[in-house]
Amino acid sequence: MADTNAPKPSSSVKLVLLGEAAVGKSSLVLRFVNNDFQENKEPTIGAAFLTQKCNLPTRTIKFEIWDTAGQERFASLAPMYYRNAQAALVVYDLTKPTSLIKAKHWVAELQRQASPGIVIALVGNKLDLTSDSAGTAEVSGDGDDNAEDSGDARKISTEEAKTYAEEEGLLFFETSAKTGHNVTEVFTAIANAIPETSLKSARGPGASHAGVSRTEEQRVNLNGPRDSHAKEGCAC
Amino acid sequence: MAMGSVSDTLWDVVICGTGLQQSLLALSLSRSGKNILHIDPNDYYGGAEAAFNLQEAESWVDRLATEDKGFFRSASITKPDVAGLSFPRAYSLALAPQLIHARSELLSQLVSSRAYRQVEFLAVGSFYIFKAPSGPEQQPSLVRIPSTREDVFSTTAISAKAKRGLMKFLKFVLDYDRLEQRDVWKTFAGRPLVDFLQEHFKMDAELKTYIITLTLSLDGKITTEDGLSTIYRHLTSMGHFGPGFAALYPKWGGISEVAQVACRAGAVGGAVYMLGAGIKSMATATDEVELELTSGDMVKTKLLVRGNESVGDGPSISRLVAVVGVLYLTTMATSNSKEVLSRALESFLSAMDHDQVPQCLYQLYYEQAAGVKQSRLDELTIDLPGPSLSLSMDDLLLKHVREAWKKVASDTADDAEYMIFTDREPVDDDDELE
Numbered sequence: 001m002a003d004t005n006a007p008k009p010s011s012s013v014k015l016v017l018l019g020e021a022a023v024g025k026s027s028l029v030l031r032f033v034n035n036d037f038q039e040n041k042e043p044t045i046g047a048a049f050l051t052q053k054c055n056l057p058t059r060t061i062k063f064e065i066w067d068t069a070g071q072e073r074f075a076s077l078a079p080m081y082y083r084n085a086q087a088a089l090v091v092y093d094l095t096k097p098t099s100l101i102k103a104k105h106w107v108a109e110l111q112r113q114a115s116p117g118i119v120i121a122l123v124g125n126k127l128d129l130t131s132d133s134a135g136t137a138e139v140s141g142d143g144d145d146n147a148e149d150s151g152d153a154r155k156i157s158t159e160e161a162k163t164y165a166e167e168e169g170l171l172f173f174e175t176s177a178k179t180g181h182n183v184t185e186v187f188t189a190i191a192n193a194i195p196e197t198s199l200k201s202a203r204g205p206g207a208s209h210a211g212v213s214r215t216e217e218q219r220v221n222l223n224g225p226r227d228s229h230a231k232e233g234c235a236c
Numbered sequence: 237m238a239m240g241s242v243s244d245t246l247w248d249v250v251i252c253g254t255g256l257q258q259s260l261l262a263l264s265l266s267r268s269g270k271n272i273l274h275i276d277p278n279d280y281y282g283g284a285e286a287a288f289n290l291q292e293a294e295s296w297v298d299r300l301a302t303e304d305k306g307f308f309r310s311a312s313i314t315k316p317d318v319a320g321l322s323f324p325r326a327y328s329l330a331l332a333p334q335l336i337h338a339r340s341e342l343l344s345q346l347v348s349s350r351a352y353r354q355v356e357f358l359a360v361g362s363f364y365i366f367k368a369p370s371g372p373e374q375q376p377s378l379v380r381i382p383s384t385r386e387d388v389f390s391t392t393a394i395s396a397k398a399k400r401g402l403m404k405f406l407k408f409v410l411d412y413d414r415l416e417q418r419d420v421w422k423t424f425a426g427r428p429l430v431d432f433l434q435e436h437f438k439m440d441a442e443l444k445t446y447i448i449t450l451t452l453s454l455d456g457k458i459t460t461e462d463g464l465s466t467i468y469r470h471l472t473s474m475g476h477f478g479p480g481f482a483a484l485y486p487k488w489g490g491i492s493e494v495a496q497v498a499c500r501a502g503a504v505g506g507a508v509y510m511l512g513a514g515i516k517s518m519a520t521a522t523d524e525v526e527l528e529l530t531s532g533d534m535v536k537t538k539l540l541v542r543g544n545e546s547v548g549d550g551p552s553i554s555r556l557v558a559v560v561g562v563l564y565l566t567t568m569a570t571s572n573s574k575e576v577l578s579r580a581l582e583s584f585l586s587a588m589d590h591d592q593v594p595q596c597l598y599q600l601y602y603e604q605a606a607g608v609k610q611s612r613l614d615e616l617t618i619d620l621p622g623p624s625l626s627l628s629m630d631d632l633l634l635k636h637v638r639e640a641w642k643k644v645a646s647d648t649a650d651d652a653e654y655m656i657f658t659d660r661e662p663v664d665d666d667d668e669l670e
Contacts, residue, residue: 050661069503076509078281078496079328080354083488113325220357220477220484222347 010053010060011199014084015190016114017067018106019091020099024125027177028091029065032187037178054191059199061191063087072106079113086198087119087190092161094124094174095153100161107168119193121171121186124161128176130154242508247273247537249644250527252515255283255543256332256495257620257637263349263498264641264655266505268648273535274499274507277514281496283543284308284604284623285332287489290324290559293600300602306545307622310574311602321559321597329557329600330490333564335360335452335483336629337469338476343484345634345655346494354497356488359481365449366580366587376587381446383482384474398443405437405447409471412464421460429463430456452627454553455568483628491629504660515542525616541640543607544619550606553625556581559598566627569603577601611636613643 017025030036033052054061066085071077090106092099103122110120131152158174165172171189175182248270251258259281262274280286284307288296297311315321336342336357346352364378382391388403411417424432433439433447451458451466458466473482486493503509513531518540520526525540554573556565558581565577565584585593607622618640624630638654 067504069500070506071500071503071509073508074510074513076511078499079287079489080493080496080500219487220359220481222343222352222357222477 008055008059010062012062012064013086013191013194013199015063015065015087015089016081016085017065017089017091018072018103018110019089020093020096020102021070021073023091023093023096023099024177025089025091026067028089028123028125028175028183028186029067031177031180031183033065035180037180039178052187054187056188056191059196061194063187063191082110082114085114085118086194087121088114089121089123089186089190090170091123091125092156093126094156094161095126095129097155100124100156100164104164107170111168117195117198119171119190120168121173121190122161122165122168123172123186124156124158124174125177126153127174127181128178241533242273242510243534243536245271245273245535246524247271247535249273249539249541250275250525250535250537252276252540252542253283254278254281254495254499254511255623256285256491256498257633257640258283258541258543259495259498259502260345260634260637261541261620261640261644262502262507263351264637265644266349266501266507267657268505268645270644272502272505272507273510273537274502275510275513275515275529277512277530279512281499281511282331282489282492283495284607285330285491285495287328287330287492290321290327290329290598293329297600297602307547307605307607309603309605311600314599314601316596316599318595318597320595327559327562327598328489328492329559329562330492330564331604332491332623333485333557334491334624334629335485335627337483338473338481339469340473340629341631341634342494342629346497349501349655349657350659351494351497351501354500355486355493357484358487359478360483360485361481363449365445366583368583375590376583378584378587381449383450383470394442398440401437401439402443402446405433405439406471408437409464409467412468421464424460426459426461429458429460432460432463454566454625454627455551515540520616523616539616539618539644541618541620541644544612544622546608546622547605548608548622550609550625552603552605554603555601557600558596560585560594560596573603574601611639613639618643 017029019025027037029050030038033050049064049066052063052065054063066081068077068081071081088110090103090110092103107120107122110118131154162172171193173182173186173189175186177183249265249272251262251272251274254274254276258274262272265272276283278286280288280292294313297313299305300308300311343352346355363381363383365381367377367379369376379393380391382388382393382402383406385403385406388399388406391399394402408417412421420436421432424436429451430444430448433444439447447467448456448458450470451463453463470482477484499509510531513529513533516528516530518525518527524536524538527535527537527540529535552569554567554569554577556577557563558565563581563584565580567573567576567580570576581596585596588594604625606625609621611621612619620636620640621633624633641654642649642651
């Protein structure tokens with residue numbers, strides 16, 4: 001590489017979280033963004049969205065991760081939630097069969113409502129509750145699992161979910177937000193799967209100093225003067 | 237809010253309806269720590285300010301044909317036999333396509349509450365007037381209304397004499413509220429603005445039309461007092477958020493966008509949202525209301541806030557939403573307003589491009605009755621006024637929301653802190669431009 005110090009192009013990607021209540025949507029994000037986990041976490045309150053950068057070899061993706069804020073509970077997500085989302089994380093709890101049914105519902109909803117070309121990742125969370133919880137489960141491997149082992153809370157086999165994901169063209173991972181297993185991998189895979197062409201106005205170095213830069217002539221920025229505290233650092 | 241059933245909680249407030257006012261109330265309470273259940277009988281957000289894709293518009297029209305939907309009537313969809321319509325979800329037709337002037341209190345509140353970050357606004361540049369062809373050889377045209385000093389100087393559309401008259405008027409409006417100036421228009425205050433323009437400024441018919449258009453008054457009968465304040469708002473809004481525009485329009489779905497964003501802020505603050513759940517019956521006890529919801533749930537609340545669904549005594553409007561891009565045409569409802577709007581659409585399209593008149597691909601027509609203008613605050617219930625029919629955001633509605641907020645949060649709220657919130661997460665300045 002000629003100049004490793006040259007800043008890479010950077011783009012923002014809106015990622016929406018979907019899935020049944022209590023499958024660990026927020027925990028996955030918390031693990032990804034803060035590398036943290038809270039046991040017995042209360043339902044999500046107070047997080048509109050979180051941001052986290054993901055450094056790829058040729059570019060930087062900045063995820064703007066939108067939490068459902070509980071609006072999924074009674075199927076009350078507004079269209080603005082899906083609008084312009086370039087990626088979605090559909091989470092189920094692999095110890096809870098109904099949560100996969102719900103996940104399939106969300107995938108259908110995304111295919112109906114979201115922009116065509118959205119990158120969807122199906123994620124089976126709570127791998128720590130299964131017998132393959134040592135963090136050795138290779139999702140990309142041959143996919144046979146030991147669901148019937150004693151002491152194993154797994155109710156959804158890797159094979160079943162993986163087959164479904166392949167049929168629908170989804171990325172697929174099994175994760176543990178608790179141990180951190182595979183969490184970063186999910187986001188890196190999504191970042192890699194987003195086609196370069198769909199990235200809007202990739203900002204090169206200096207672009208942020210351009211002042212009032214409107215992407216469209218008539219777009220208005222109501223942004224008043226205020227503090228800016230950029231969140232730096234990356235888990236990728 | 238725990239994950240139990242909605243029946244297990246004694247709610248501080250149940251808000252029914254997700255129109256603009258109820259949604260702004262949810263936003264205003266989003267940091268109050270109150271237990272809030274926000275419901276809507278419809279399966280979509282926005283109530284009378286909703287935005288629909290073509291499929292949703294069709295179900296809405298179908299439902300209106302069989303059930304009473306309050307303010308709306310005579311809805312119909314026409315699909316001319318021409319190709320070119322995209323898929324139904326590619327469109328968002330707003331029932332409330334209101335402009336928001338840059339100086340509107342709504343925008344200040346969206347900014348101070350930090351909710352604005354999730355709404356995309358488009359600038360509304362100039363206002364134009366349709367000019368019919370003056371002779372057989374002429375073409376119809378759209379004439380821009382000059383509304384700044386620079387505009388007036390550079391326009392070629394009006395005579396030098398008219399320019400002087402217009403300039404004098406604009407200057408007058410800029411401090412119309414000063415004591416000495418008030419004496420000038422006081423006697424006209426309740427009379428039509430047209431009379432004031434005629435008698436005091438000696439304006440000709442064309443100039444009067446320009447000025448009345450700037451007020452966005454549907455029947456042209458706006459009073460001098462209201463008219464002057466509206467034009468004042470227009471002039472002082474010009475350039476407020478950037479050069480060359482006085483008003484904004486929320487991209488995608490008009491006021492529905494603001495409602496959705498406000499509800500999301502409510503949810504982020506812990507409010508529970510249920511669409512498709514209206515109030516089937518209610519019973520009041522001494523200090524709480526028990527509601528039976530159409531979803532089957534029984535809920536108890538200390539206070540119920542809802543929109544007043546009664547039809548008021550104001551005039552109705554007729555609206556035509558035409559898919560050519562998306563155009564919104566509005567007029568006062570009359571026995572032939574549907575034809576009037578159709579002809580207006582044709583005229584407008586012919587003025588856009590004489591050689592290749594754009595084709596309309598889809599039309600949604602409906603009439604909307606005015607709601608009640610006052611709110612009603614009782615011990616256990618608050619009825620907010622009906623939706624506004626004006627073409628631009630009416631800040632008076634915000635006053636009613638604030639009153640409701642005061643009643644809900646009076647024990648803990650500081651009035652000076654109304655709608656002033658900090659960002660929940662750190663934000664980079666450069667990142668919100670996408």
